[in-house]
Amino acid sequence: MHSLLIGLPLLGAAVLLLGGKRTNAWGHYFATAMSIGSFLVGVASFSEMFGLPAEERSIEWTLTEWISVGSFQVPIAFQLDQLSIAFVLLITGVGSLIHVYSIGYMEHDANRRKFFSYLNLFVSAMIVLVLANNYLLLYVGWEGVGLASYLLIGFWQHKPSAATAAKKAFVVNRVGDIGLSLAVMLMFAFFGTVTFAGVNEAADNASEQTATWIGLALLLAACGKSAQFPLQSWLLDAMEGPTPVSALIHAATMVTAGVYLIARSNEIYNIAPTAQLAVVIIGSITYLMGAVIGTAKDDIKKGLAGSTMSQIGLMILAVGLGPIGYVFAIFHLLTHGFFKAGMFLGAGSVMHGMHDDVNMRHYGALRTAMKITYATFGLGFLAIIGIPPFAGFWSKDEIIKVAFSYSPLVGVLTLVGAGVTAFYMTRMMAMTFFGTARWDDDVHPHESPKTMTIPMIILAFGSAFGGMLLLFVADIESWLEPVVGFEHAHHAPDNAILIPVTLAVVAAGAALGWIQYATRDVPRVAPADVSFLTTAARADLYGDAVNEAVFMRPGQYLTRSLVYVDNKVVDGAVNGTAGFVGLVASQLRRLQTGYARSYALMMVLGALVILATAVLVRMS
Amino acid sequence: MSANWFIILSAILFTIGAVGVLVRRNAIVVFMCVEMMLNAANLAFVTFAHTNGNFDGQVIAFFVMVVAAAEVVIGLSIIVTIFRTRRSASIDDASLLKL
Amino acid sequence: MEFAFWICAILAVVGALGMVFSKKAVHSALFVALTMLNLAVLYAVLEAPFLSMVQVIVYTGAVMMLFLFVLMVVGVDSSDSLTESIKGQRVPALLGGAALGVILVGLLGNVVTYNFGLDSATAAADGNMQGLANLIFNRYLFAFEVTSALLITAAIGAMVLAHREHHTPRPTQRDLAEKRFLSGRHPGSLPAPGIYARHNAVDTPALLPDGTMSALSVPKPLASRGALKAVDIAAGEEVSALSRGEAVITSQSTDQVEG
Numbered sequence: 001m002h003s004l005l006i007g008l009p010l011l012g013a014a015v016l017l018l019g020g021k022r023t024n025a026w027g028h029y030f031a032t033a034m035s036i037g038s039f040l041v042g043v044a045s046f047s048e049m050f051g052l053p054a055e056e057r058s059i060e061w062t063l064t065e066w067i068s069v070g071s072f073q074v075p076i077a078f079q080l081d082q083l084s085i086a087f088v089l090l091i092t093g094v095g096s097l098i099h100v101y102s103i104g105y106m107e108h109d110a111n112r113r114k115f116f117s118y119l120n121l122f123v124s125a126m127i128v129l130v131l132a133n134n135y136l137l138l139y140v141g142w143e144g145v146g147l148a149s150y151l152l153i154g155f156w157q158h159k160p161s162a163a164t165a166a167k168k169a170f171v172v173n174r175v176g177d178i179g180l181s182l183a184v185m186l187m188f189a190f191f192g193t194v195t196f197a198g199v200n201e202a203a204d205n206a207s208e209q210t211a212t213w214i215g216l217a218l219l220l221a222a223c224g225k226s227a228q229f230p231l232q233s234w235l236l237d238a239m240e241g242p243t244p245v246s247a248l249i250h251a252a253t254m255v256t257a258g259v260y261l262i263a264r265s266n267e268i269y270n271i272a273p274t275a276q277l278a279v280v281i282i283g284s285i286t287y288l289m290g291a292v293i294g295t296a297k298d299d300i301k302k303g304l305a306g307s308t309m310s311q312i313g314l315m316i317l318a319v320g321l322g323p324i325g326y327v328f329a330i331f332h333l334l335t336h337g338f339f340k341a342g343m344f345l346g347a348g349s350v351m352h353g354m355h356d357d358v359n360m361r362h363y364g365a366l367r368t369a370m371k372i373t374y375a376t377f378g379l380g381f382l383a384i385i386g387i388p389p390f391a392g393f394w395s396k397d398e399i400i401k402v403a404f405s406y407s408p409l410v411g412v413l414t415l416v417g418a419g420v421t422a423f424y425m426t427r428m429m430a431m432t433f434f435g436t437a438r439w440d441d442d443v444h445p446h447e448s449p450k451t452m453t454i455p456m457i458i459l460a461f462g463s464a465f466g467g468m469l470l471l472f473v474a475d476i477e478s479w480l481e482p483v484v485g486f487e488h489a490h491h492a493p494d495n496a497i498l499i500p501v502t503l504a505v506v507a508a509g510a511a512l513g514w515i516q517y518a519t520r521d522v523p524r525v526a527p528a529d530v531s532f533l534t535t536a537a538r539a540d541l542y543g544d545a546v547n548e549a550v551f552m553r554p555g556q557y558l559t560r561s562l563v564y565v566d567n568k569v570v571d572g573a574v575n576g577t578a579g580f581v582g583l584v585a586s587q588l589r590r591l592q593t594g595y596a597r598s599y600a601l602m603m604v605l606g607a608l609v610i611l612a613t614a615v616l617v618r619m620s
Numbered sequence: 621m622s623a624n625w626f627i628i629l630s631a632i633l634f635t636i637g638a639v640g641v642l643v644r645r646n647a648i649v650v651f652m653c654v655e656m657m658l659n660a661a662n663l664a665f666v667t668f669a670h671t672n673g674n675f676d677g678q679v680i681a682f683f684v685m686v687v688a689a690a691e692v693v694i695g696l697s698i699i700v701t702i703f704r705t706r707r708s709a710s711i712d713d714a715s716l717l718k719l
Numbered sequence: 720m721e722f723a724f725w726i727c728a729i730l731a732v733v734g735a736l737g738m739v740f741s742k743k744a745v746h747s748a749l750f751v752a753l754t755m756l757n758l759a760v761l762y763a764v765l766e767a768p769f770l771s772m773v774q775v776i777v778y779t780g781a782v783m784m785l786f787l788f789v790l791m792v793v794g795v796d797s798s799d800s801l802t803e804s805i806k807g808q809r810v811p812a813l814l815g816g817a818a819l820g821v822i823l824v825g826l827l828g829n830v831v832t833y834n835f836g837l838d839s840a841t842a843a844a845d846g847n848m849q850g851l852a853n854l855i856f857n858r859y860l861f862a863f864e865v866t867s868a869l870l871i872t873a874a875i876g877a878m879v880l881a882h883r884e885h886h887t888p889r890p891t892q893r894d895l896a897e898k899r900f901l902s903g904r905h906p907g908s909l910p911a912p913g914i915y916a917r918h919n920a921v922d923t924p925a926l927l928p929d930g931t932m933s934a935l936s937v938p939k940p941l942a943s944r945g946a947l948k949a950v951d952i953a954a955g956e957e958v959s960a961l962s963r964g965e966a967v968i969t970s971q972s973t974d975q976v977e978g
Contacts, residue, residue, distance in 0.1 A: 594715035595805055597650075597812075601642050604815050611822045623831040626765070629728045631823035633735050633754070639816035640739040643809055645800070648790055649744050652751045655782065656735055659758055662770075664827075670765045673835030675850040678767050679859055682851070685770075685777055686866045690873035692782050696789045697880035704883075709793045712804055 002045060002080055003063060005088060005131065008038040009124035016117035024113050028106070031116035032099040035123055039092035046085050054482050057082055060133055067136070074194060079133035083483040086330060086476075087130040087253075087260060090337045094252045095123045097455035101345055102244045104451035105352065115155060115242065122148035126253055130260060134195040135184045138261075142180060142225065145254045146173045152249060153241040165237035172234040176224010180261075183217035186210070196264065203267040211268050215275025218265055219282065222258025226312050229285045233543040235309055236293070239301040243348030246301060251308045251344050252337040259312065259333050262319045263326050266484050269319075276320050280406070283317030284413050286310065289541055291420040295427065296537030298526055299358045300347045303428050304340070307384070310421065311336050314399060314414065321410075324402045326484035331467075331476050332395035338462030339383035339391055345456045346377035350432060352452070353445040360431040361524050362440065367433040369445035372453045374433050376460035381429050383463040385422040385506050388499075391467035401498055405489035418502060419509035426513030434518045626667040633660035647699045647711045651692070658688045723764050731757040742801060744790050752783045766837040768847050794940055910936040923948045930959030 012034030016027045023030065049057045058081035067074040080088075099119060106112045125144025132138040150173075154166025187194050190210050191202035203211060222228060227235035238250050249255070262269065262279060269276050290310025297303040315336070318329035351358055353370055367374040383392040396418065404411030439445065447453065470476045477486055526538075536542060633656060640653030662681040669677025703709050734754030741747040755778045762771035803809040837847075844850030855863050890898075899906050910925045910933050924947060925936035932950055934942065941947060 593805070595808075596711050596714065597642055597645075597808060598805060601808060601812055601815065604638055604642065604819060605811070608815060608818055608822065611819070611826065615822060615826060623834050624827075624829055625724065625728070626761070627827045627830060628824050629731065629761075631827050632732060632820060635816055635820035635823060636732070636735040636739060638819060639812060640735075642812035642816065643801075643803070644739065645804065646744050648786060648793065649738070649747045652738055652747055652786060655778075656738060656751065656754065659755060659778070663758055663761065666762055666765045666767050666770060667831075669767065670837055671831050671834045673837060674840050675837075675844070675847075675854050676858075678770055678847075678851055679854045681767075681770055682773065682855070683859070683862060683866060685773060686870065689777060689782060690866075690869050692785060693873045693877045694880070696785060697877040700789060700792055701880050703793050 001041065002059075002061065002078065002131075004041045005038050005045070005092070006078075006124050006127045008034045008041070009120040009127070012120035013117045013124065016113050016120065021113075027113040028099075028103055028116045031120045032096065032103060034120055035092060035096045035099045038123065038127070039089070039096045042085065042088040042092045045080060046089060049080075049082070049085060054478075057482070071192065072188065074134055074136050076137060077133045077195075078131040078137075079196065080131060081483050082479050083260075083263065083330065084130050086334060086480070088127060090334055091123060091126050091130070091253050094337055094341050094459070095119070095126075095248055097458055098244045098248045098341065098345070101247075101348070101452050101455040102242075104449045105244055105348055106242065109242075111155070115152075118148055118151045118155070119244075119248070122152065122249060122254070126257075129257060133197070134193075135180075135187060135199070136194050138264075139180055139184060142221075142257065143177070145249070145257065146170070146177070146225070149173075149238070149249050149254055152245040153238045155241055155245065159240065161237075162240040165234075165240040169234040169238050172231050173224045176221050176231055179217045179220025179222075179224065183214050183221060186214045186217060190214075199265075200267040203271060206268075206271065208271055208274075211272035212274045215265070215269050215272040216278060218261055218268070219275065219279055222261050222279075222316065223282060224258075225261075226255050226258030226316065227286075227309050228258065228282050228313060228316055229289060230543075230546075232286060232289065232309055233540065233547055236302050236305050236540055239299070239305050243301065243344060243351060246305070247341045247344030247348065250305065252341040255308065255312055256315065256333045256337070259315045259319055259329055262316070263330060263484050266319075266323070266326055270322060270485070276322055279320030280317055280410060281320075283313045283315070283320055284410060286313030287317055287417045288413065288420070289313070291417050291424065292533070292537045293540055294424040295420065296534050298360050300350065300360050300363075300428065300432065301344070301358055303360070303424065304344055304347055307421070307424065308340055310417065311340065311384070314396070314417065317403065317410070317414070318399045321402055321406045323485040323487040324405065324489040325399065327477050327480045327486050328395060328398040328402060330480055330484070331470060332392075332399055334470060334476075335383065335391035335395045335463075335467050338459055338466045339380040342456060342459030342463050343377055343380040343384070345452070345459060346373050346380065349373040349448040349452055349456065350377075350445075352448050354439060355443055357439075357443070360428065361522055361526065362438055362443075363432045364435045364439070364522065365433070365437040366445055370447050372447055372456065376453075376456040376463075377433070378429065379460040379463045381425050383467075385425050385510060386418060386502065387506070388503075389468055391463050391465070394467035394471050397499060397502060400502060401492050401495070402489040404498070405492040411493075415502065415505055419505040422506040422509030423513040426510040427517045430514055430518035431522055435522055438522065438524055623667050623671045627664055630660045630664040630667065633657075633663065645710050645712055647702075647709050647714075648696075650711055651695055651699070654695075655688060655692070658684055720764055723760065727757040727760045727764075730754075731761070740801075745787070748783055748786045748790065751786075752779050755779045755783070766841065766847065769851055912936045920948065922946055924950060926950065926955055926958045928958065928962035930955035930957075930962075 009031075012031045016023050016031060019027070058079065060077060060079045062075045062077040064076050065073075066076045099116070102115065102119065106115050109115065122145060125141050125148055127141070129138055129141025129145060132141055150166050150170045153169050154163050156162045157166070184194055187199055190206065191199055193199060193202065220231075223231045235250060235255065239246055241250070269279070287310050290306045290308070290313055292306075294303050294306030294310060297306055311332070315329045315333050318325040318332065350363065350366060350370065350373060353366075353373075354363065357363075379390065383390040386393040386396045388394075400411060400414045400418065403414045480486065539545065637653045637656035637660060640656065641650050644650050644653065662684050665677040665681040665684070667677075669675060669681075699709060702714055706713060731754045734750045734752075734757065737750035738747045738754070741750060755774060759771045759774040759779070762768075762774055840850060841847055844853055912919065912921050912923050912925055922937060922941050924932040924934065927933050932955075937947055
């Protein structure tokens, strides 16, 4: 039954892709039904698992043999445990909502069927990723979601920017994939197995050095897929894809795969403090970087993308903290999946009403025109900046707490990040829904159809209550503890002090944003005379420029010089040899007169030489 | 008398035949020169048969004659065929092997 | 024996040299025949009567006649000329030939240090023919069978080479006639030699009504060799006078008419 989780969306993708135009009329409903079906199977599995005692909750099943080379056995086998099921519910739940939303959003798109087939393909690949019981099968899902991401970013491939963005995402992700393949090879080399169970078992006896290398390789993989520094540059460009894709793939699910990978490999990281430190550093950098980028973007989707980068940075930071952080990273991942997807859908709804304009400077005062969008987006806003009792508060607050227990420096960083987050989210909220209306005369903002608003409402519900549900009803700490381990943080600051401080920082950031963007007029054109930090943030903190200067240009020069060497030296040698042979041959050719008598003369002379030799030999 | 004179005669005839092959242009004459060389060889075989006191040399000479006859048949057919298409019996005209 | 050898040896060498230096291929062929006959005598001297007969019958009789037949087909040709057309061929050829002769003679000239003779072998085999047959059908049987295969192959090869494939339907008499008339050339047969010339040999050109000689009436090879007989000028004048209706028919002519 559990295989249906993968099978249903895969069937949907296959039917839509192979069925061709015949499925145009009903394909999107079919795909949505497949996704919802998968979600229902997930719910059934979850309720079944919920009723079992903790130690029996993890189940494994083997579909078929895959690779069998001597002692190296990799079956197509899956593992459904507490961690996987959380992801499965997130993927299929949010995924189904976004399928429904897309029915409205993509209503007039000529390639709607293809869009839905790619969405289904993504869902099935993502479930393969989280259900795989070994790293190699995980790699299959990893590449599958990469493919779906590539296809969907470049869905409007007639736009050169979309095609370029898709290519960029693909290339940058390949860099990360090198890390994953290296990790898999290292595991096989050192442990002789790639299954999670086998690796976990072997990790107990592994040296710290081995674990560190594997951990760093896995971190590189996570950086690529989760858009972490220094492989963050593709995510902002990925906003060229349709908004539901941004919501599903580039906010809620795929980009969190890196967090999943590290949490899944917790046994490796637990014995490799160096790798953990690297994870924390990378997470912190990205957390602040994404937040800074988010403050400067006028494009609503890019602002949200910066926020996504930032929030995933926070999760990566949390998983780097070890057993005190894993649970809260996953917790934040789930709540983030709700509120960020909800906000992306809200952004899509705004764009829908504003003739696909994404510039927030052209928005303003939309709260009256789009009431439902305003309300759902607002709930997401409250959740992300961490106002109690909304979802983000519970997860974020816990992370800040364990960060302080890990190191005061990291704790302060998370606190600062929370303040910046509050600032840019307030800025976004204010520029979009408050202030004066700055839209063009021919634009008539209107609320979106029900297929779009209902998923937004459901996600807003999640943003509002998801945190409490997960923490108090599902008891996520003890739920995930058998898989990723859980330790209470020592030396953590008391909630009575931390919560007020956090809320004060958040309130300060929000107030700053409110004063600057809601009470003052926002110019329709972005002002040019801005501080260096703003300029840098607008340019994504020069991530592309660095990549270009450090990798692309030297690479180009290298290839050019290689081409030069190839043309002049290698080709020269080859052509020179050929030319020399040709020259000699054209001279030797003159011996070939074609006259039989000349050849006969040569024969006679040859015979003479032989005879003369015979005579000389005889005489000596 | 010494049988060496027969061998010397054979060598002289062979050399004359070889020179003829090299200097004559008419394919038929060239062919005759080849026959001359074969006959010179035959003379040597027969002489050696005499000096060795057995018939083996004579048998070999007999086989050479057979081969020569076959060769003449084919060679002259080729010459006639070439003459038919090219209207020439000159061995230099059949020089298509050069570039 | 010595006497026979020197006579035949000198004649054989003369034949060989004549073969190389004759301008005409026919003469070359005849010189080769001379050499071969002399070699046949030398075979007899060397106690090889069977080979001697074979040399006369097969070589001189069959092979050389085959050469003559082919010469007849090919005819007189510019390649008969002894001038050399390939640069750097003749001098190296003569020098190489001389060196070859010197080395061969020097190398083989004193190679024979004993001479058993064939008397005892002939006696043991009960004759030359019997001795040869004994060897051919015992020790050399396989080679003998192979030569038979070679001869058959040669015969088939000669037939294949001589065979001409018809790719178009054989022309009918009508086709040939039309072609002849359409060609624009004289459609009738060529004038016969000797007409009005008082001779009828093939080398005598016919006289045309105006008294001139017709080149068409004599075979071209004869003309190219310059072997034509000159025609009496008086005969030409007589013919032209006759064609103008002037001449009186002499008694000799009348006799011929009556005859």
